Amino acid sequence: MYLPPQFNAKDRSQALRLMREHPFASLISVDEGGLPFVSHIPLHIEERGEQLVLLGHCAKPNPHWRYLSARPQALVTFMGPQAYLSPQVYPDLVRVPTWNYLAVHCTVQASLIEDAQAKDQLLKKLIGDHEPIYATQWRSLEPDFQQKMLSGIVAFKLLVTDVQCKLKLNQHRPESHAKLHEMYAAGNEDERALADWMNILGLMGSSPR
Template identity: 30%
Template sequence: MYHLPVYQEKDQQKIIAFIQQYPFATLTGVSPQQQPVATQIPLLVKEKNGKLFLTGHLMKQTDHHKAFLENKQALVLFHGPHTYVSASWYENKQQASTWNYMTVHVRGTVQYLPDEALPDMLDELTSHFENNPDSPSLYKELPVEYLQRLMKAIVAFEIAVESTDAIFKLSQNRDEKSFRQIIQQLEKGDFDAQRVAVEMKKIQS
């Protein structure tokens, strides 16, 4: 993690909002053979009694499922927009180019939930992401036989968050004119570049 203070975000509510905006995370752990394991998975973030939790589900008998049976420590990476920033956009162009990005690293302890907790978690997850109470794909609308087959293969879990590290590297170390020029160039770029420009403008406001 790139820990320069100028890029660190300490506001917990902004960190939670970021996780909610970019919920498709990389969940990493260590197997019993001391090998790193990872999977990409959507997660929900909750506050309970002043403490943060991440919730989701994963497939049983995978390397990451087995890893967290033995070692419950997890590192979760949430990724936001990112883009190349050319030094040619700076006032002083004779220096290194860089990459702007936004990321949140969450460390915590994984706890697998009992089978009876799975229906409520799936109901909450599908309701959240469908964002449509009339969707035919909500958990409660799916055939019972289908759900019974599906739920045998997956397990719900929650991660009790122990720490969060947020780095929003958005050219905060540049002079005002360079900062404006970077935004102008990014606004001409691809979708990610334009999203980074939007985030940089928030710093200005």
């Protein structure tokens, strides 16, 4: 992605935080016609030493798993909070509006997970991420039903080979920060989240959290 240096976040912990807070990702591959093919899926994120791994699955009728098998290199994007930036945040009038947003792009190498037990473990990890209490209900379901559900999906492991993290919060325009933070802090959910990230990045003179 286009990544000017002032928005290029090199701190891996910031990328991981953004990915974990917004795990519903876009998985992008190339289809048989050479065009981008996108699936929108939740991903489980694991740190295995220095290696970052993403785990997920798609419905078996979704051809995406076939594209991953044929062309394992793919792209995963995570979109964080985003909001309009009004020129009212500046002390002068010779300004234009823009958009602030947070995003992570991961280049990945994919492999399919075919073992039924490994697929079941992957599902339990996703359940643990989003509704741990459901694990008991899943375990209580009839084995035949569980097997039917497992056979209806294709699971995959995505080894992350490169991470780009873009935190676009008008870092290069410090004269806007006070008013921008004030407007975002009083705004909608995304805007309040961006105000929190301004604090995290120390744009308001506070220490990063």
